[in-house]
Amino acid sequence: MGLAAAISSPGELHSLPVLIYGLYFLIPANLLIYGINDIFDYETDRLNPKKTDYEAVVTPEKRRPLAVAILATNLPFLAALPILWPAAMLAMSLFLFFSVFYSAPPIRAKTKPILDSVFNVLYVFPGAVAYQLVIGEFPPVAAIVAGGLWTMAMHAYSAIPDISADREARIATVATLLGRNGTLLFCLAMYLASAALAFSFIGWAAVVLGAIFAAMIVISFASSEDGGIFNVYRRFPLVNAAAGFLLFWYIFGPKAF
Numbered sequence: 001m002g003l004a005a006a007i008s009s010p011g012e013l014h015s016l017p018v019l020i021y022g023l024y025f026l027i028p029a030n031l032l033i034y035g036i037n038d039i040f041d042y043e044t045d046r047l048n049p050k051k052t053d054y055e056a057v058v059t060p061e062k063r064r065p066l067a068v069a070i071l072a073t074n075l076p077f078l079a080a081l082p083i084l085w086p087a088a089m090l091a092m093s094l095f096l097f098f099s100v101f102y103s104a105p106p107i108r109a110k111t112k113p114i115l116d117s118v119f120n121v122l123y124v125f126p127g128a129v130a131y132q133l134v135i136g137e138f139p140p141v142a143a144i145v146a147g148g149l150w151t152m153a154m155h156a157y158s159a160i161p162d163i164s165a166d167r168e169a170r171i172a173t174v175a176t177l178l179g180r181n182g183t184l185l186f187c188l189a190m191y192l193a194s195a196a197l198a199f200s201f202i203g204w205a206a207v208v209l210g211a212i213f214a215a216m217i218v219i220s221f222a223s224s225e226d227g228g229i230f231n232v233y234r235r236f237p238l239v240n241a242a243a244g245f246l247l248f249w250y251i252f253g254p255k256a257f
Contacts, residue, residue, distance in 0.1 A: 001147075001244070002127030002253035005201075006134035017085050017133045021077065025126045028073035029095075035070045038102040039063050044176035077102075087136040092127035098122035113177035117190075120155035121148035121227070146197035153213070154240070156183050157220075159229045180229070181221070188217045205250050209243050 007013060058066060078096070082089050100105040109119040116167035124147035131139045157177035159166075160183050166176050175183045197208025216232065217240060223229045236253040 001247065001251065002130030002139065004248050004255075005127075005143075006131045007026060007140070007252075008255060010256050012134060015134075017088075017170065018130065020080070021129060021133060023128075024074075024077040025091065028070075028077060029099075030124065032070055032096075033099045033102075035066050036100060040103045040105075040108070085133055088129050088132040090127045090138055091125050091132050095122055095125035096127060110173065111171050113172050113174045115184075116159070117152040117174045118148070120151040123151045123154070123211070124148055138202075142197060143201055144192050146201070149194035149197065151188045153187040153194065153211075153225050156190070157187045157236065158233065159183065159216075160220075161233050184217050184220055188214060191217065202247070202251065205247060209247065212239070 001016065003013065011179070012018070035058075042058060042060060078092070081092055090170070098119050099122045102109050102122060110116045121144070124144055127147070128139050128144065131137075156174045156178075159173045160180055161181065163175050166173050174186065180187055191210055191213040195206045198206040216236070218230050220232050223232055
């Protein structure tokens with residue numbers, strides 16, 4: 001989204017910094033976010049059926065190799081940025097801060113209800129890095145807030161299937177605080193607020209996407225307590241991917257043709 005908003009012609013997609021940090025956010029940045037999360041989450045992950053059956057658990061003996069892999073894949077990209085493309089350092093610094101301290105102490109935001117959702121603004125900053133690499137300026141703050149509200153809803157929704165495991169492990173999250181239905185209402189409010197704020201940037205696309213995600217929340221309300229919402233959740237990544245793909249072409253398409 002950051003690239004689509006920043007570039008004026010398709011040729012700008014082929015610039016060296018865009019290619020290098022496109023690779024960074026494809027693999028190393030994901031290893032950073034989810035690797036740190038798994039290193040500090042074993043006590044709750046081992047109690048979570050979603051992790052043991054649908055995903056995976058990082059056991060204690062795997063922590064050191066994972067930490068080494070995170071450092072080895074991330075440090076070259078992070079060291080090069082302030083030397084070669086310092087304009088993007090603000091967005092990258094914010095990405096690193098929210099990514100690391102979402103899971104790691106002393107903040108460990110994921111165990112502090114509402115703050116756990118707020119820290120998911122980390123997913124907006126890769127777009128901000130891309131925007132700064134091309135434009136040299138930080139994106140409009142209102143656009144960051146709109147994206148942040150959307151990621152708050154995304155996080156809160158994904159926390160609903162974890163409620164039982166988190167309560168058993170005595171970990172507080174936005175979902176354990178608000179409960180199933182309260183969290184769904186929270187998600188609905190965040191999606192609608194995000195769409196309203198994004199309207200000034202992407203017009204009616206914000207209305208359409210807001211309606212799609214609002215419909216997902218309504219369907220979730222109607223789902224049964226015993227696994228019904230998890231069936232909707234399993235389709236959540238597909239909805240996110242499709243929305244991102246369509247939104248990219250909505251923004252980039254007029255510049256490409």
